[in-house]
Amino acid sequence: MTVMTHTFIRAELISFSQDPGNENLPRPESLVHYADGLLWLEGQHIHAVGNFAELLPSLPEHAEILDYRDKLIMPGFIDTHVHYVQLDIMASYGRQLLDWLNDYTFPEECRFADHAHAEALSNAFLDEMLRAGTTTAQVFGSSHPNSVDAFFTACQKRNLRMLAGKVLMDRNAPQALLDGASGIADTERLIEDWHGRERLGYSVTPRFAPTSTKAQMDAAGALLRNDPSLWLQTHLAENSGELDWVAELFPGSRDYLAVYEQAGLVGPRSTFAHGIHLDDGMRQRLAERGASIAFCPSSNLFLGSGLFDRAAANDTGMSYSYATDIGAGTDLSGFGTLKSAYQVGQLLGQPLTAWQGFYGLTHGNAKALSLHRHIGQLAPSFEADLVVIDPRSTPLLARRIDHCSTLGERLFALMMLADDRSVFETWVAGRRLHQRDSS
Structure with missing residues (x-):
């Protein structure tokens, strides 16, 4: 007893x-x-x-x-979008999104083929999160399955409620990071090992449309259909150059969001990071499907990606949450995220009250992640x-x-x-x- x-x-x-x-x-x-x-x-x-x-x-x-x-x-505090594998490239100077990926992110993530490195960074990252008062996050690993094994093991030792996933990426990246035919099989194994184990949950994690073939995204959508208790995390409409690239890669899709819709990736447990360059039709479609945008203010400012329009989100009923997006984000602290969100709001004539901010970091973010019956x-x-x-x-x-x-x-x-x-x-x-x- x-x-x-x-x-x-x-x-x-x-x-x-x-x-x-x-x-x-x-x-x-x-x-x-x-x-x-x-x-x-x-x-x-x-x-x-x-x-x-x-x-x-x-x-x-x-x-x-x-x-x-x-x-x-x-x-x-709850963080709805963060890359633990990018902790060591925070404050790397002067790039926009696509250059940032090529110059900093991809070389750094290659290091996570080494399990000992993944283990060390998992522990360092979680120590920093706890120091910042963050007790739950939705986290990107690298494309290496051991990056998620190491992370979930570190979370389990601390009894944390965490969501995470292995990046799916089978094209348009360094060969050392491409997961090819093994990406979905590795994801299925990680789901079997970790999803629903104690306080842990699995987020299916295609990095973003340009680095996954249609076949890989379709397979990711099949995982979600087979198990509706899974989460989905990816990126959407962060940077204007990214939008142009997606249009070239998917000429048959009417817009960026449609690429994910066609793969079955848009649902009530789906989080799309950034969502800066959306029109109201896309916002309404996200709202209708219950999906959420992770607002990453310090990252958006740091990479010069643009300003997230909270008023447009509210007008269309689109859900959004607050996130650090480390490593392009400049602060692991929820306080820092809210400070940047306030500054973005001021530039758009959309003041952020403290009530809205702290609601967002707690109950609001829990609701966006469908965790509001447990935490927040x-x-x-x-x-x-x-x-x-x-x-x-x-x-x-x-x-x-x-x-x-x-x-x-x-x-x-x-x-x-x-x-x-x-x-x-x-x-x-x-x-x-x-x-x-x-x-």
Whole structure:
């Protein structure tokens, strides 16, 4: 018989149960906020959450309470699109997308033929994610199946809820990265070994249309039809040169999205990174199929790819999420992603409120990944993935917080000024896996 461990944490608690809307104040029913709250964990899950004074009488006698009254706790951050295999090429100078792939990405990913290298990078990447307060991500490996074996093994040791997949790529790349006839067979083996194992899920992962033949994409679509519990991740309409290339490679398709539609890759568990250069018809088709765009603001700015139009997405009902897109992204931190998203919005006349931002990093991203019944909220029965935020982690942030008179102002200050130093602790499935002062 397993005896559940109980953990009691007193802190300010913030969580979103639904989209807060586009106004300066959130819809009242969307926000759960306890200025002096109690989080009661039972094993890997949340047992209860509420006002400290109200829950205190129901605690076991002599319960030990972690006193974090100077901290703020949210659900763990979620990253919907990131390449762990590109960690070491972050901040590589000065290329747009197609040059970036040829000059940096492809040479770097060749290194993942070595299992020891994949293992080392998996652990380094996950340590960085936890340092940033991110507890779940949808992750690209390389085209080498051992890159995913190594990554999932590292995730399993930490009991993380993670999605990942081996890149499918059988043309228009260095020979050392092409998977040819083995790509689908390797994917099937990885699905058998890892999909649904503990907290892990498999994302079928064609890199993007130019590097997969129609036959490979059709086979990827067959995998999804045979098992609707799988996820799909790829890239779409990131760069104008990319669009021209796709049009040359697929002259019979009416647009870039149609290439994926014809292969059966567009559905409610499909994430398409970027989606910058879309028209409203494409957005509506994505919305109708329940697919989602991963908005990667720091990467889009870094590569000069363009500005993602959140207003157009909202008008057409197209789902979108927030992502780092490391290694072209410039920050593993969710705070950094929101800061860049705000700046993109300002350039388009589409201000991003702190309510929208932190909803997006938590419940919104969980919903986009069809994980919203497990993670993304501080609520009973949800998995206990948490980020403990220190609002006074730097002198500048402390000064700004002292001048804030409302919760909205404090959250916005965090969105713009916080970084990994502001992550005091990160908890995964009820266990503390990162503590700032000990790492």
